[in-house]
Amino acid sequence: MVLHLIGLGLGDIKDITVRGLETARACEKIYLEMYTSILSYGLDRTELNAAFGKEVIEADREMVEQLADQVLDEATTADIAVLVVGDPFGATTHADLVLRAKHRGIAVDVVHNASIMNAVGCCGLQLYSYGETVSIVMWTDGWQPESYFDKIVSNFERGLHTLCLLDIKVKEQSVENMMKGNKKFEPPRYQSCSEAASQLLTIAERRIERGEGSPISAETPVVGLARVGWRDQKIASCSLAKMSTADLGPPLHCLVIPGKMHPLEEDMLATFALSD
Incomplete structure (x- = not known):
């Protein structure tokens, strides 16, 4: 009996691989991971069920993170599939699921697919010149962390590009509803490049005001990418100030801060220059 993690790719259900589709169809149960990408929410349930020949069960954050034992229990007696937008290892949650399965002696099969980690190459910056990927979180009035900026600077000073994954707030509860135990969720929010x-x-x-200085400034070139892998994909290259x-x-958006660029990379970015 096997736990199958199957990548769906970035665009729509048609981006699943032939192997992934055949594997899922052969499983007793199919779960769709529902919180790391907007694509999950745009998939038509009737179309999904028809594509796989059985009901596809929505697995939200609570299911994947808190009720993973249920999925693992089922995988001890049957083949179970978990569909993941992009590639199965694009989120740490799935690595944790694999580790827990192995600790329980459950066989794991992974069917890979495209993810933003390799599809970002569409902007013309070479993948082997990227440094550490960072996540930019949405600020609130009382919480404005800067730690991700240090990682961007570290990459930048070494001449490496930085892929910035932008924050997603899906099935988030207000503090008031959490305290009252109400299962009411805030509307989904997706951070934009601006x-x-x-x-x-x-x-x-x-x-700069604190006298620390910053190699990242208003004139620093950046690349904004929206809906990568979708039919209406958009790429824009401009200064950080203009991107703001x-x-x-x-959505979904991601942002790239280029490091030292090869002339070919500069020529590619010029084709995506944001017009006034």
């Missing part, structure tokens, strides 16, 4: 760029500008300005007011349309 919001992320504005935060980076604010951090750079604060550090740019509208790249609906």
